[in-house]
Amino acid sequence: QSVLTQPPSASGTPGQRVTISCSGSSSNIGSNYVYWYQQLPGTAPKLLIYRNNQRPSGVPDRFSGSKSGTSASLAISGLRSEDEADYYCAAWDDSLSGQVFGTGTKVTVL
C-alpha cells in the first residue's frame, strides 16, 4: 500500500503542459527530497527528477519538479508522444525507515 498518492491518469495534446501531483506526509515529502521516475512501456523505471527539482544529465528541460510542504508536482511542458508513460514519485519515509513510491500516474498523449 503506497503512502504517496498520485492521480491514476493525466492526459494532454502534443505541445500542452501536464502536471502530476504527489501527496504525502510530514514523515516523507515533508522532511525529505522527492524524486520522480518515468517508466516507458515494458521497460525499467528511469530517474527523471532528483532532489525535488534537479534533472539528471540527458533529461530534457521540458520536465520540471517542485515541492511545497507535504506535496510535490511534476510538470511536463511541450508534451510529446514519447512522453506517454507511467510516472512515479518517491521519497524516503522517516517513520517507516524505508523508501516509498507513489501510486503512479499514466500519462496519455491524445
Add this chain to the structure above:
Amino acid sequence: QLQLQESGPGLVKPSETLSLTCTVSGGSISSSSYYWGWIRQPPGKGLEWIGSIYYSGSTYYNPSLKSRVTISVDTSKNQFSLKLSSVTAADTAVYYCARHVFTMIVVVTSFFDYWGQGTLVTVSS
C-alpha cells in the same frame, strides 16, 4: 557504464522461497555511498521497494516484507541477492535490482539511478 542483471527462476511454487541474484558490471559493488536495492512491480501495478544492502552487509528492509526477506551481498562476485520466503500468488511480480544512492546527512538522499531490466517471477503450483 554500470550495468545490473537479475537472474533466477521465473517460476516458484507457493510456500517456497524465491531467490534472485543481481550481478553488477562496469563498477564495484564495494563503492562507498551506494547501497544496492531490490524493487518489485506486480503486473499492471505500481512499484514497491523490498530492501537495500551496503557492501558491508548493512541492510534496510520494507517493514511490510521484513519478516520474509533476506538480502545478502557477495563482494568477491560483485553480486547481491534476494531471498523471499513463504511466497504466495501476491508475490508474483517483475523484480528489479538497482543501485541505491542513499545518504542520511540532515536530509535523506534516497534514489535509484541504475536499474536492471527486471525479471518476472510467477508464483504458481
